[in-house]
Amino acid sequence: VENIDARGSYVIPGGIDAHTHLDMPFGGTNSIDDFRSGTVAAAHGGTTTLIDFAIQKKGGSLKEALDTWHEKAQGKACIDYGFHMIATDVPPAQLKEMADIVQEGVTSFKLFMAYPGVLLLDDSSIFRAMLRAGEIGALITMHAEHGLPIDVIVERALAEGRTAPIYHALTRPEAAEATGTERAIALAEMAGVPVYMVHLSSTRALERVIEGRDRGLKVYAETCPQYLFLSEDDLRGTPEDPFEGAKYVCTPPLRPKHHHGSLWRGLRNHELQVVATDHCPFCMHPQKELGRDSFAKIPNGMPGIETRLHLMYEGVRNGLISLNRFVEITATAPAKIFGLYPKKGTIAIGGDADLVVWDPNKKFELSLENLHMKVDYAAYPGKVVTGAPKTVMSRGQVLVHDDRWLGKLGGGEFLKRRTFDL
Numbered sequence: 523v524e525n526i527d528a529r530g531s532y533v534i535p536g537g538i539d540a541h542t543h544l545d546m547p548f549g550g551t552n553s554i555d556d557f558r559s560g561t562v563a564a565a566h567g568g569t570t571t572l573i574d575f576a577i578q579k580k581g582g583s584l585k586e587a588l589d590t591w592h593e594k595a596q597g598k599a600c601i602d603y604g605f606h607m608i609a610t611d612v613p614p615a616q617l618k619e620m621a622d623i624v625q626e627g628v629t630s631f632k633l634f635m636a637y638p639g640v641l642l643l644d645d646s647s648i649f650r651a652m653l654r655a656g657e658i659g660a661l662i663t664m665h666a667e668h669g670l671p672i673d674v675i676v677e678r679a680l681a682e683g684r685t686a687p688i689y690h691a692l693t694r695p696e697a698a699e700a701t702g703t704e705r706a707i708a709l710a711e712m713a714g715v716p717v718y719m720v721h722l723s724s725t726r727a728l729e730r731v732i733e734g735r736d737r738g739l740k741v742y743a744e745t746c747p748q749y750l751f752l753s754e755d756d757l758r759g760t761p762e763d764p765f766e767g768a769k770y771v772c773t774p775p776l777r778p779k780h781h782h783g784s785l786w787r788g789l790r791n792h793e794l795q796v797v798a799t800d801h802c803p804f805c806m807h808p809q810k811e812l813g814r815d816s817f818a819k820i821p822n823g824m825p826g827i828e829t830r831l832h833l834m835y836e837g838v839r840n841g842l843i844s845l846n847r848f849v850e851i852t853a854t855a856p857a858k859i860f861g862l863y864p865k866k867g868t869i870a871i872g873g874d875a876d877l878v879v880w881d882p883n884k885k886f887e888l889s890l891e892n893l894h895m896k897v898d899y900a901a902y903p904g905k906v907v908t909g910a911p912k913t914v915m916s917r918g919q920v921l922v923h924d925d926r927w928l929g930k931l932g933g934g935e936f937l938k939r940r941t942f943d944l
């Protein structure tokens with residue numbers, strides 16, 4: 523038996539990142555972290571479970587997508603993992619197939635109101651998928667930006683020669699997320715099913731969630747650290763090179779700073795339930811470069827799988843959330859919502875011993891050389907946080923101690939998740 527000295531530290535459940543995109547194809551390239559580098563980076567940051575997104579090919583089966591993602595993860599993942607299923611096409615055969623996917627332990631589906639022609643599902647398809655989810659106990663999660671007007675705004679900006687990364691933010695207005703959120707909630711209300719909003723970024727979208735919850739609906743929402751710590755200003759890049767802003771192109775876009783306060787308040791007041799990362803990293807060279815002439819071609823996504831707990835603990839230090847709430851939004855709530863509790867997300871007899879010894883006094887700079895994600899830039903360069911993992915364990919095995927990797931490559935197991943039971 524090994525003794526681990528946790529004096530002066532907190533012992534907390536391993537973090538659960540309910541929203542990642544490892545090895546994800548996008549616009550002819552793939553997100554740069556695969557299941558090996560991505561899960562090693564996650565563990566260094568105190569995350570011991572992730573839920574990644576399998577993506578149905580348009581016209582393809584859900585099973586085919588699930589098989590593809592199992593192949594990506596198998597033998598590579600170093601922490602335990604589950605999958606959500608992105609459904610891009612739901613004719614009757616796939617509506618039926620949703621039940622088989624749930625049987626495989628993939629109990630949540632992501633649907634898109636954005637990206638017309640690529641990922642967008644029309645409202646009747648969304649509604650049918652919601653009804654089906656209700657029958658089989660699956661949870662629908664929603665990318666709720668209203669994509670049809672967005673594409674027109676983007677087209678117009680490009681025709682006017684507005685091609686720099688900042689226009690990514692200026693062409694995806696808050697109104698598009700607010701109306702998408704309201705519509706998703708209305709559809710879920712009519713279908714009589716719960717709904718979970720992914721990567722909520724703005725005040726008005728949050729207000730729609732609060733209204734739904736106040737009406738007694740089962741509406742849940744996650745936000746991400748980038749919407750709490752970064753802003754639209756980061757998309758402007760530097761005076762010498764506005765394209766530096768490409769580092770911060772993610773969707774929904776980073777918002778003006780005044781949104782931060784309402785999102786923190788939402789987390790504090792249990793109006794937002796989860797903080798996940800939407801980790802979807804692309805290198806500046808050559809991946810983000812694909813969009814040097816047009817912001818619309820910049821691969822969408824940011825790195826974040828490794829820095830989520832460090833950043834959220836800043837919220838504890840700054841009095842914005844309590845220590846208990848920090849654990850709840852980063853581990854316990856995602857475990858409960860996504861059918862992993864109490865195996866994951868808590869410290870209890872019978873649960874997996876996924877534990878983090880969290881040193882509240884450890885200083886850590888979120889610089890490129892200190893991080894393990896493969897991406898070639900740091901999203902928070904020079905930022906020094908106080909509070910970091912000292913020891914990280916998965917099922918009782920030490921993965922990381924004092925920033926040294928001690929884990930087994932490929933030691934992560936697939937998690938069959940329960941159906942929605944909150």
Ligand code: URP
Nearest residue numbers: 665772773800802822823
């Ligand atoms: O920019 C992002 N978020 N990329 C990943 C795809 C998505 O919509 O989550």
Ligand code: ZN
Nearest residue numbers: 665720721773
């Ligand atoms: Zn999305």
Ligand code: ZN
Nearest residue numbers: 541543800802
């Ligand atoms: Zn995402």
